[in-house]
Amino acid sequence: MAPSPELIEQILEQLSVMTVDVEELSGATANFVRLNRTDFHALQVLSSSSGMTAGELARALRVTTGATTRVIDSLVAAGHARREWDPEDRRRILVSVTPAALRALERSRQGLRDDARQALEGFRPEELETILRFLTGTRGLLRDQARRLARGVS
Numbered sequence: 001m002a003p004s005p006e007l008i009e010q011i012l013e014q015l016s017v018m019t020v021d022v023e024e025l026s027g028a029t030a031n032f033v034r035l036n037r038t039d040f041h042a043l044q045v046l047s048s049s050s051g052m053t054a055g056e057l058a059r060a061l062r063v064t065t066g067a068t069t070r071v072i073d074s075l076v077a078a079g080h081a082r083r084e085w086d087p088e089d090r091r092r093i094l095v096s097v098t099p100a101a102l103r104a105l106e107r108s109r110q111g112l113r114d115d116a117r118q119a120l121e122g123f124r125p126e127e128l129e130t131i132l133r134f135l136t137g138t139r140g141l142l143r144d145q146a147r148r149l150a151r152g153v154s
Helices: 005-032 037-047 054-061 065-077 099-120 125-150
Strands: 081-086 089-097
Touching: 005 037, 005 099, 037 054, 037 065, 037 089, 037 099, 054 065, 054 089, 065 081, 065 089, 089 099
Parallel strands: none
Antiparallel strands: 081 089
């Protein structure tokens, strides 16, 4: 049986309005850890790595190295990040998230994770597999669209 076009449109609409919710959550989380959104975004990127150079962070944030230096300085001054020599190449300096910042990020995410876990427990295993497949595919679509828009193509 073919999927209902109406149901597909409802799902697409939910995805569209969800971006507003994600932005609101991002802003609230940035405030919770006492950062502006730019610094918070950098902290999120850094938290998913064991350390990055300023250049790597600049590419991940899609900003200039000068802007990245300001963000790193701000994060270091706030105690959220630290600069360390790369143990494998002493010519490089890596920026990493401090344990205190990781704990603050975890605290900011815990309520949502608990609520989402409770909601997910109401699904059957095959439904969870479908949800996971959809979310994984959607993330790929989002990244592809971001790259297209960055190139000036819709």
